Amino acid sequence: MALTLTSENNQSTLDLDRAHVFHSWSAQGTLTPLVLAGGLGSRVWDFDGRNYLDFSSQLVNVNIGHQHPAVISAIREQAEQLTTIAPSTANLTRGEAAKRITNLAPQGFHKVFFTNGGADANENAIRMARLHTGRDKVLSTYRSYHGNTGAAIVATGDWRRMPNEFARGHVHFFGPYLYRSEFWASTPEEESARALHHLERVIQGEGAQTIAAILLESIPGTAGILIPPPGYLAGVRELCDRYGIVLILDEVMAGFGRAGRWFAFEGYDVVPDLITFAKGVNSGYVPAGGVIISDEIASDFDSTVFPGGLTYSGHPLAMASIVGALDAMATEGIVENAATIGREAIGPALAELADKHAVIGEIRGEGVFWAMELVADATTRAPLPAAVMGSIKTALVGRGLLPFVQDNRIHVVPPCTVTADEVAEAMAAYDAVLTDVSKGL
Known part of the structure; x- marks a missing residue:
């Protein structure tokens, strides 16, 4: 019909x-x-x-x-077999999608929590970081966009945050942007070093013991496609290690081929603790996103209930579109x-x-x-x-x-x-x- x-x-x-x-x-x-x-x-x-x-x-x-055609075909085949099923069940297509994603991730990442898009991916990554550390604050840059839900929009740095500041525990700092440097830098190396110094001072001023996570877009997208200067992301990783802070890299826009790599962060000598994704994983053919979870953080919930879930987490049509998209991207x-x-x-x-x-x-x-x-x-x-x-x-x-x-x-x-x-x-x-x-x- x-x-x-x-x-x-x-x-x-x-x-x-x-x-x-x-x-x-x-x-x-x-x-x-x-x-x-x-x-x-x-x-x-x-x-x-x-x-x-x-x-x-x-x-x-x-x-x-x-x-x-490969993605359309995958969605059609899944629709003919099973259009929807609860996230509490084991579903073959969901497992295949998760396997393909974790196979692309760095070593030490074996689990994916599926969401409906990038905003709720960031929401759940923040939740995981807070539960993992027992801390509350989340640091993110002023030039950023992380989605339009409770914590994600408050983590966002641009004007869209201001009418929506209902979530708690968010602190912003300036990231590197040499063309309009906040740090009077004249070279990429100076910009990187001074931006890292600024971030460490914010960590110290806020109290490292209160900070659960630093949330960064690997390459800030809507804010201007701001390519990280040499050493910046690796330096943030070192600060997170030094102060016991979870590093969340938002790959929602930059990931799955956009930067010419499966993950944009692969070009910057850094491995995060949590990776959020959406958009390019299936090109938006069906709403989908998720969090790729490091084994260390995933193990926190082996015997403790993870207090989060979505009715459409790992929806079969979305999972089929991921399988179809990633297979086509690899073979072509x-x-x-x-x-x-x-x-x-x-x-x-x-x-x-x-x-x-x-x-x-x-x-x-x-x-x-x-x-x-x-x-x-x-x-x-x-x-x-x-x-x-x-x-x-x-x-x-x-x-x-x-x-x-x-x-x-x-x-x-x-x-x-x-x-x-x-x-x-x-x-x-x-x-x-x-x-x-x-x-x-």
């Missing part, structure tokens, strides 16, 4: 949405959301046949691309493609754009995880105003490119399956729009 839908066109879809759908992070009265009807690979389209190259990966999660070399495209296509093309356009203050990134930071003045590094960024986003969409625009940045975040030709197409759109912007400054 087919779904019963209203007339399939852009206007009826928009009218239906505006009549009944309440959107996140938005004032509802002024919204005119983009209508999308289908997709394949790096492209999506609307009912009227307008085609867009998706260089946002939606919310930086469609790592395997739209409508990958998708993670390797992300690394190659970043090194040979995206990085060099962005460098050329930066040489051409003074409005680009800095480019940074790796894999298919890049940002162009746009400035009104290259000397003062004053951010390009919000109104101009809005016009840039509109112009890019008008040229058939779906961008990820955040603050004064364009994040260049296509699927890990993107081709060199598609990168060239996107770069031509960026070039044309930035040329027009520069004329108006």
